[in-house]
Amino acid sequence: MAYITPAQGLPDILAPGLRVVFCGLNPGVDAAAAGHHFLGRGNRFWPVLHLAGFTPHLVAPQDDASVLGFGLGLTAAVGRPTSRADQVGADEFAQAAAGLQHKLASMRPQWIAFLGKAAYAAMTGKRQLQWGEQAERFGGARVWILPNPSGLNRGYSKERLVDAYAELQRALD
Numbered sequence: 001m002a003y004i005t006p007a008q009g010l011p012d013i014l015a016p017g018l019r020v021v022f023c024g025l026n027p028g029v030d031a032a033a034a035g036h037h038f039l040g041r042g043n044r045f046w047p048v049l050h051l052a053g054f055t056p057h058l059v060a061p062q063d064d065a066s067v068l069g070f071g072l073g074l075t076a077a078v079g080r081p082t083s084r085a086d087q088v089g090a091d092e093f094a095q096a097a098a099g100l101q102h103k104l105a106s107m108r109p110q111w112i113a114f115l116g117k118a119a120y121a122a123m124t125g126k127r128q129l130q131w132g133e134q135a136e137r138f139g140g141a142r143v144w145i146l147p148n149p150s151g152l153n154r155g156y157s158k159e160r161l162v163d164a165y166a167e168l169q170r171a172l173d
Contacts, residue, residue, distance in 0.1 A: 042151020052165035093122030104139025116148035
């Protein structure tokens, strides 16, 4: 894979007809520079994904493209890398909504799983959101909101994240 500078963002890992596309808020600077999703030292995405039953083994960030083989995809709501997700404003998420909807409409995944409420709230204008399945579709995909796996999200232990992600896994069966 080619070296990607932070200004270039992080490439999507998508294919038509996936079971779930996991949508992070935006790439971290280190992840964008390395060209791999959820690379951050404290990010719990990969172990949680495995422990929740989405992958048969722990996937290393450097092997992120292998998730396609499990019917999974990866994207970010906003492409601009930052060192912290709170450096992306609601206006940036709102401006990215049409592009993300178009991307999903062309790839037709069954589900989009937003990793955190912030991006989905800003993209849809909804203020009151619950975790889990949402009533509406986004870009033609069913919507599920999961807690963000960032190590900065101290409100969720790894065990609670696994439980939340496993709920989506059960909904797929």
